[in-house]
Amino acid sequence: MRKKFQNIKAKTVITCLLFVLCVIMAVFLVLDRLNQDNTPPSITFATESIQLTEEEASAVLQKDYSCLLTGVSAFDDSDGDITDRVIVYSVNIYGDHSYAVVNYRALDRSNNMATAQRLAYLKSPEQIYQEFLDSLSNGPADGTGDAATENNAADESDTQRPVIQMESVVNLAVGETFEPQEYLITLEDDVDSFETLAQNCRMEGEFDVNSAGIYPLVFYVTDSDGNESEPSVLILTVGLNDVG
Secondary structure, three states, rough: OHHHHHHHHHHHHHHHHHHHHHHHHHHHHHHHHHHHOOOOOOEEEEEEEEEEOOHHHHHHHOOOOHHHOOEEEEEEEEOOOOOHEEEEEEEEEEEOOOOOOOEEEEOOOOOEEEEEEEEEEEOHHHHHHHHHHHHHHHOOOOHHHHHHHHHHHOOOOOOOEEEEEOEEEEOOOOOOOOOHHHHHEEEEEEOHHHHHHHOOOEEEOOOOOOOOOOEEEEEEEEOOOOOEEOOOOEEEEHHHEEEE
């Protein structure tokens, strides 16, 4: 009887020890999970966009992206400064090699990943503006200007084209509002009033103030006799305010 009682007591002790061990392991697992690093690092830029030199632009076009790491840093709450772990993992080039959207990535020691984008200008705004003007000089945007002039040549009442002039380059920060009328310099005609002309202006081109980039926009105005102005080109750059 005593031996049987001892066996029961031993089993009870073993069961209790196993239970305590399981509890301890569970506590360690919970603590480990609580202490696990699930927070990704952050990538920051000295400037929101970067203007490349001719040499740097040439290197980027040949897939040498080392210059694109200038002004880039990364920090992690657990690992501290991890700037040396930032890489350029893709570069998307737009606008006839005018600018590029650069995609960056950084991993901390727990393999949490951070991603970020920055705009890199391969050409200066002046170059982009001149090239766009040159492309327009090859012919009318849609032919309506010349047609209007020809159709009105026989109309002796009004054959003079109206004039519209916009600012050449407008630089906005990402997210800033763009109101074209704020950048109007001249809007006039020998017959029509400003108010009449203002109702007959049109813009060609698209832009997105929430996305860094270069957006060539063309403005025209037509008077009440159907005469259309020469095009006025405005280069809208988003993110260029912070070029370094």
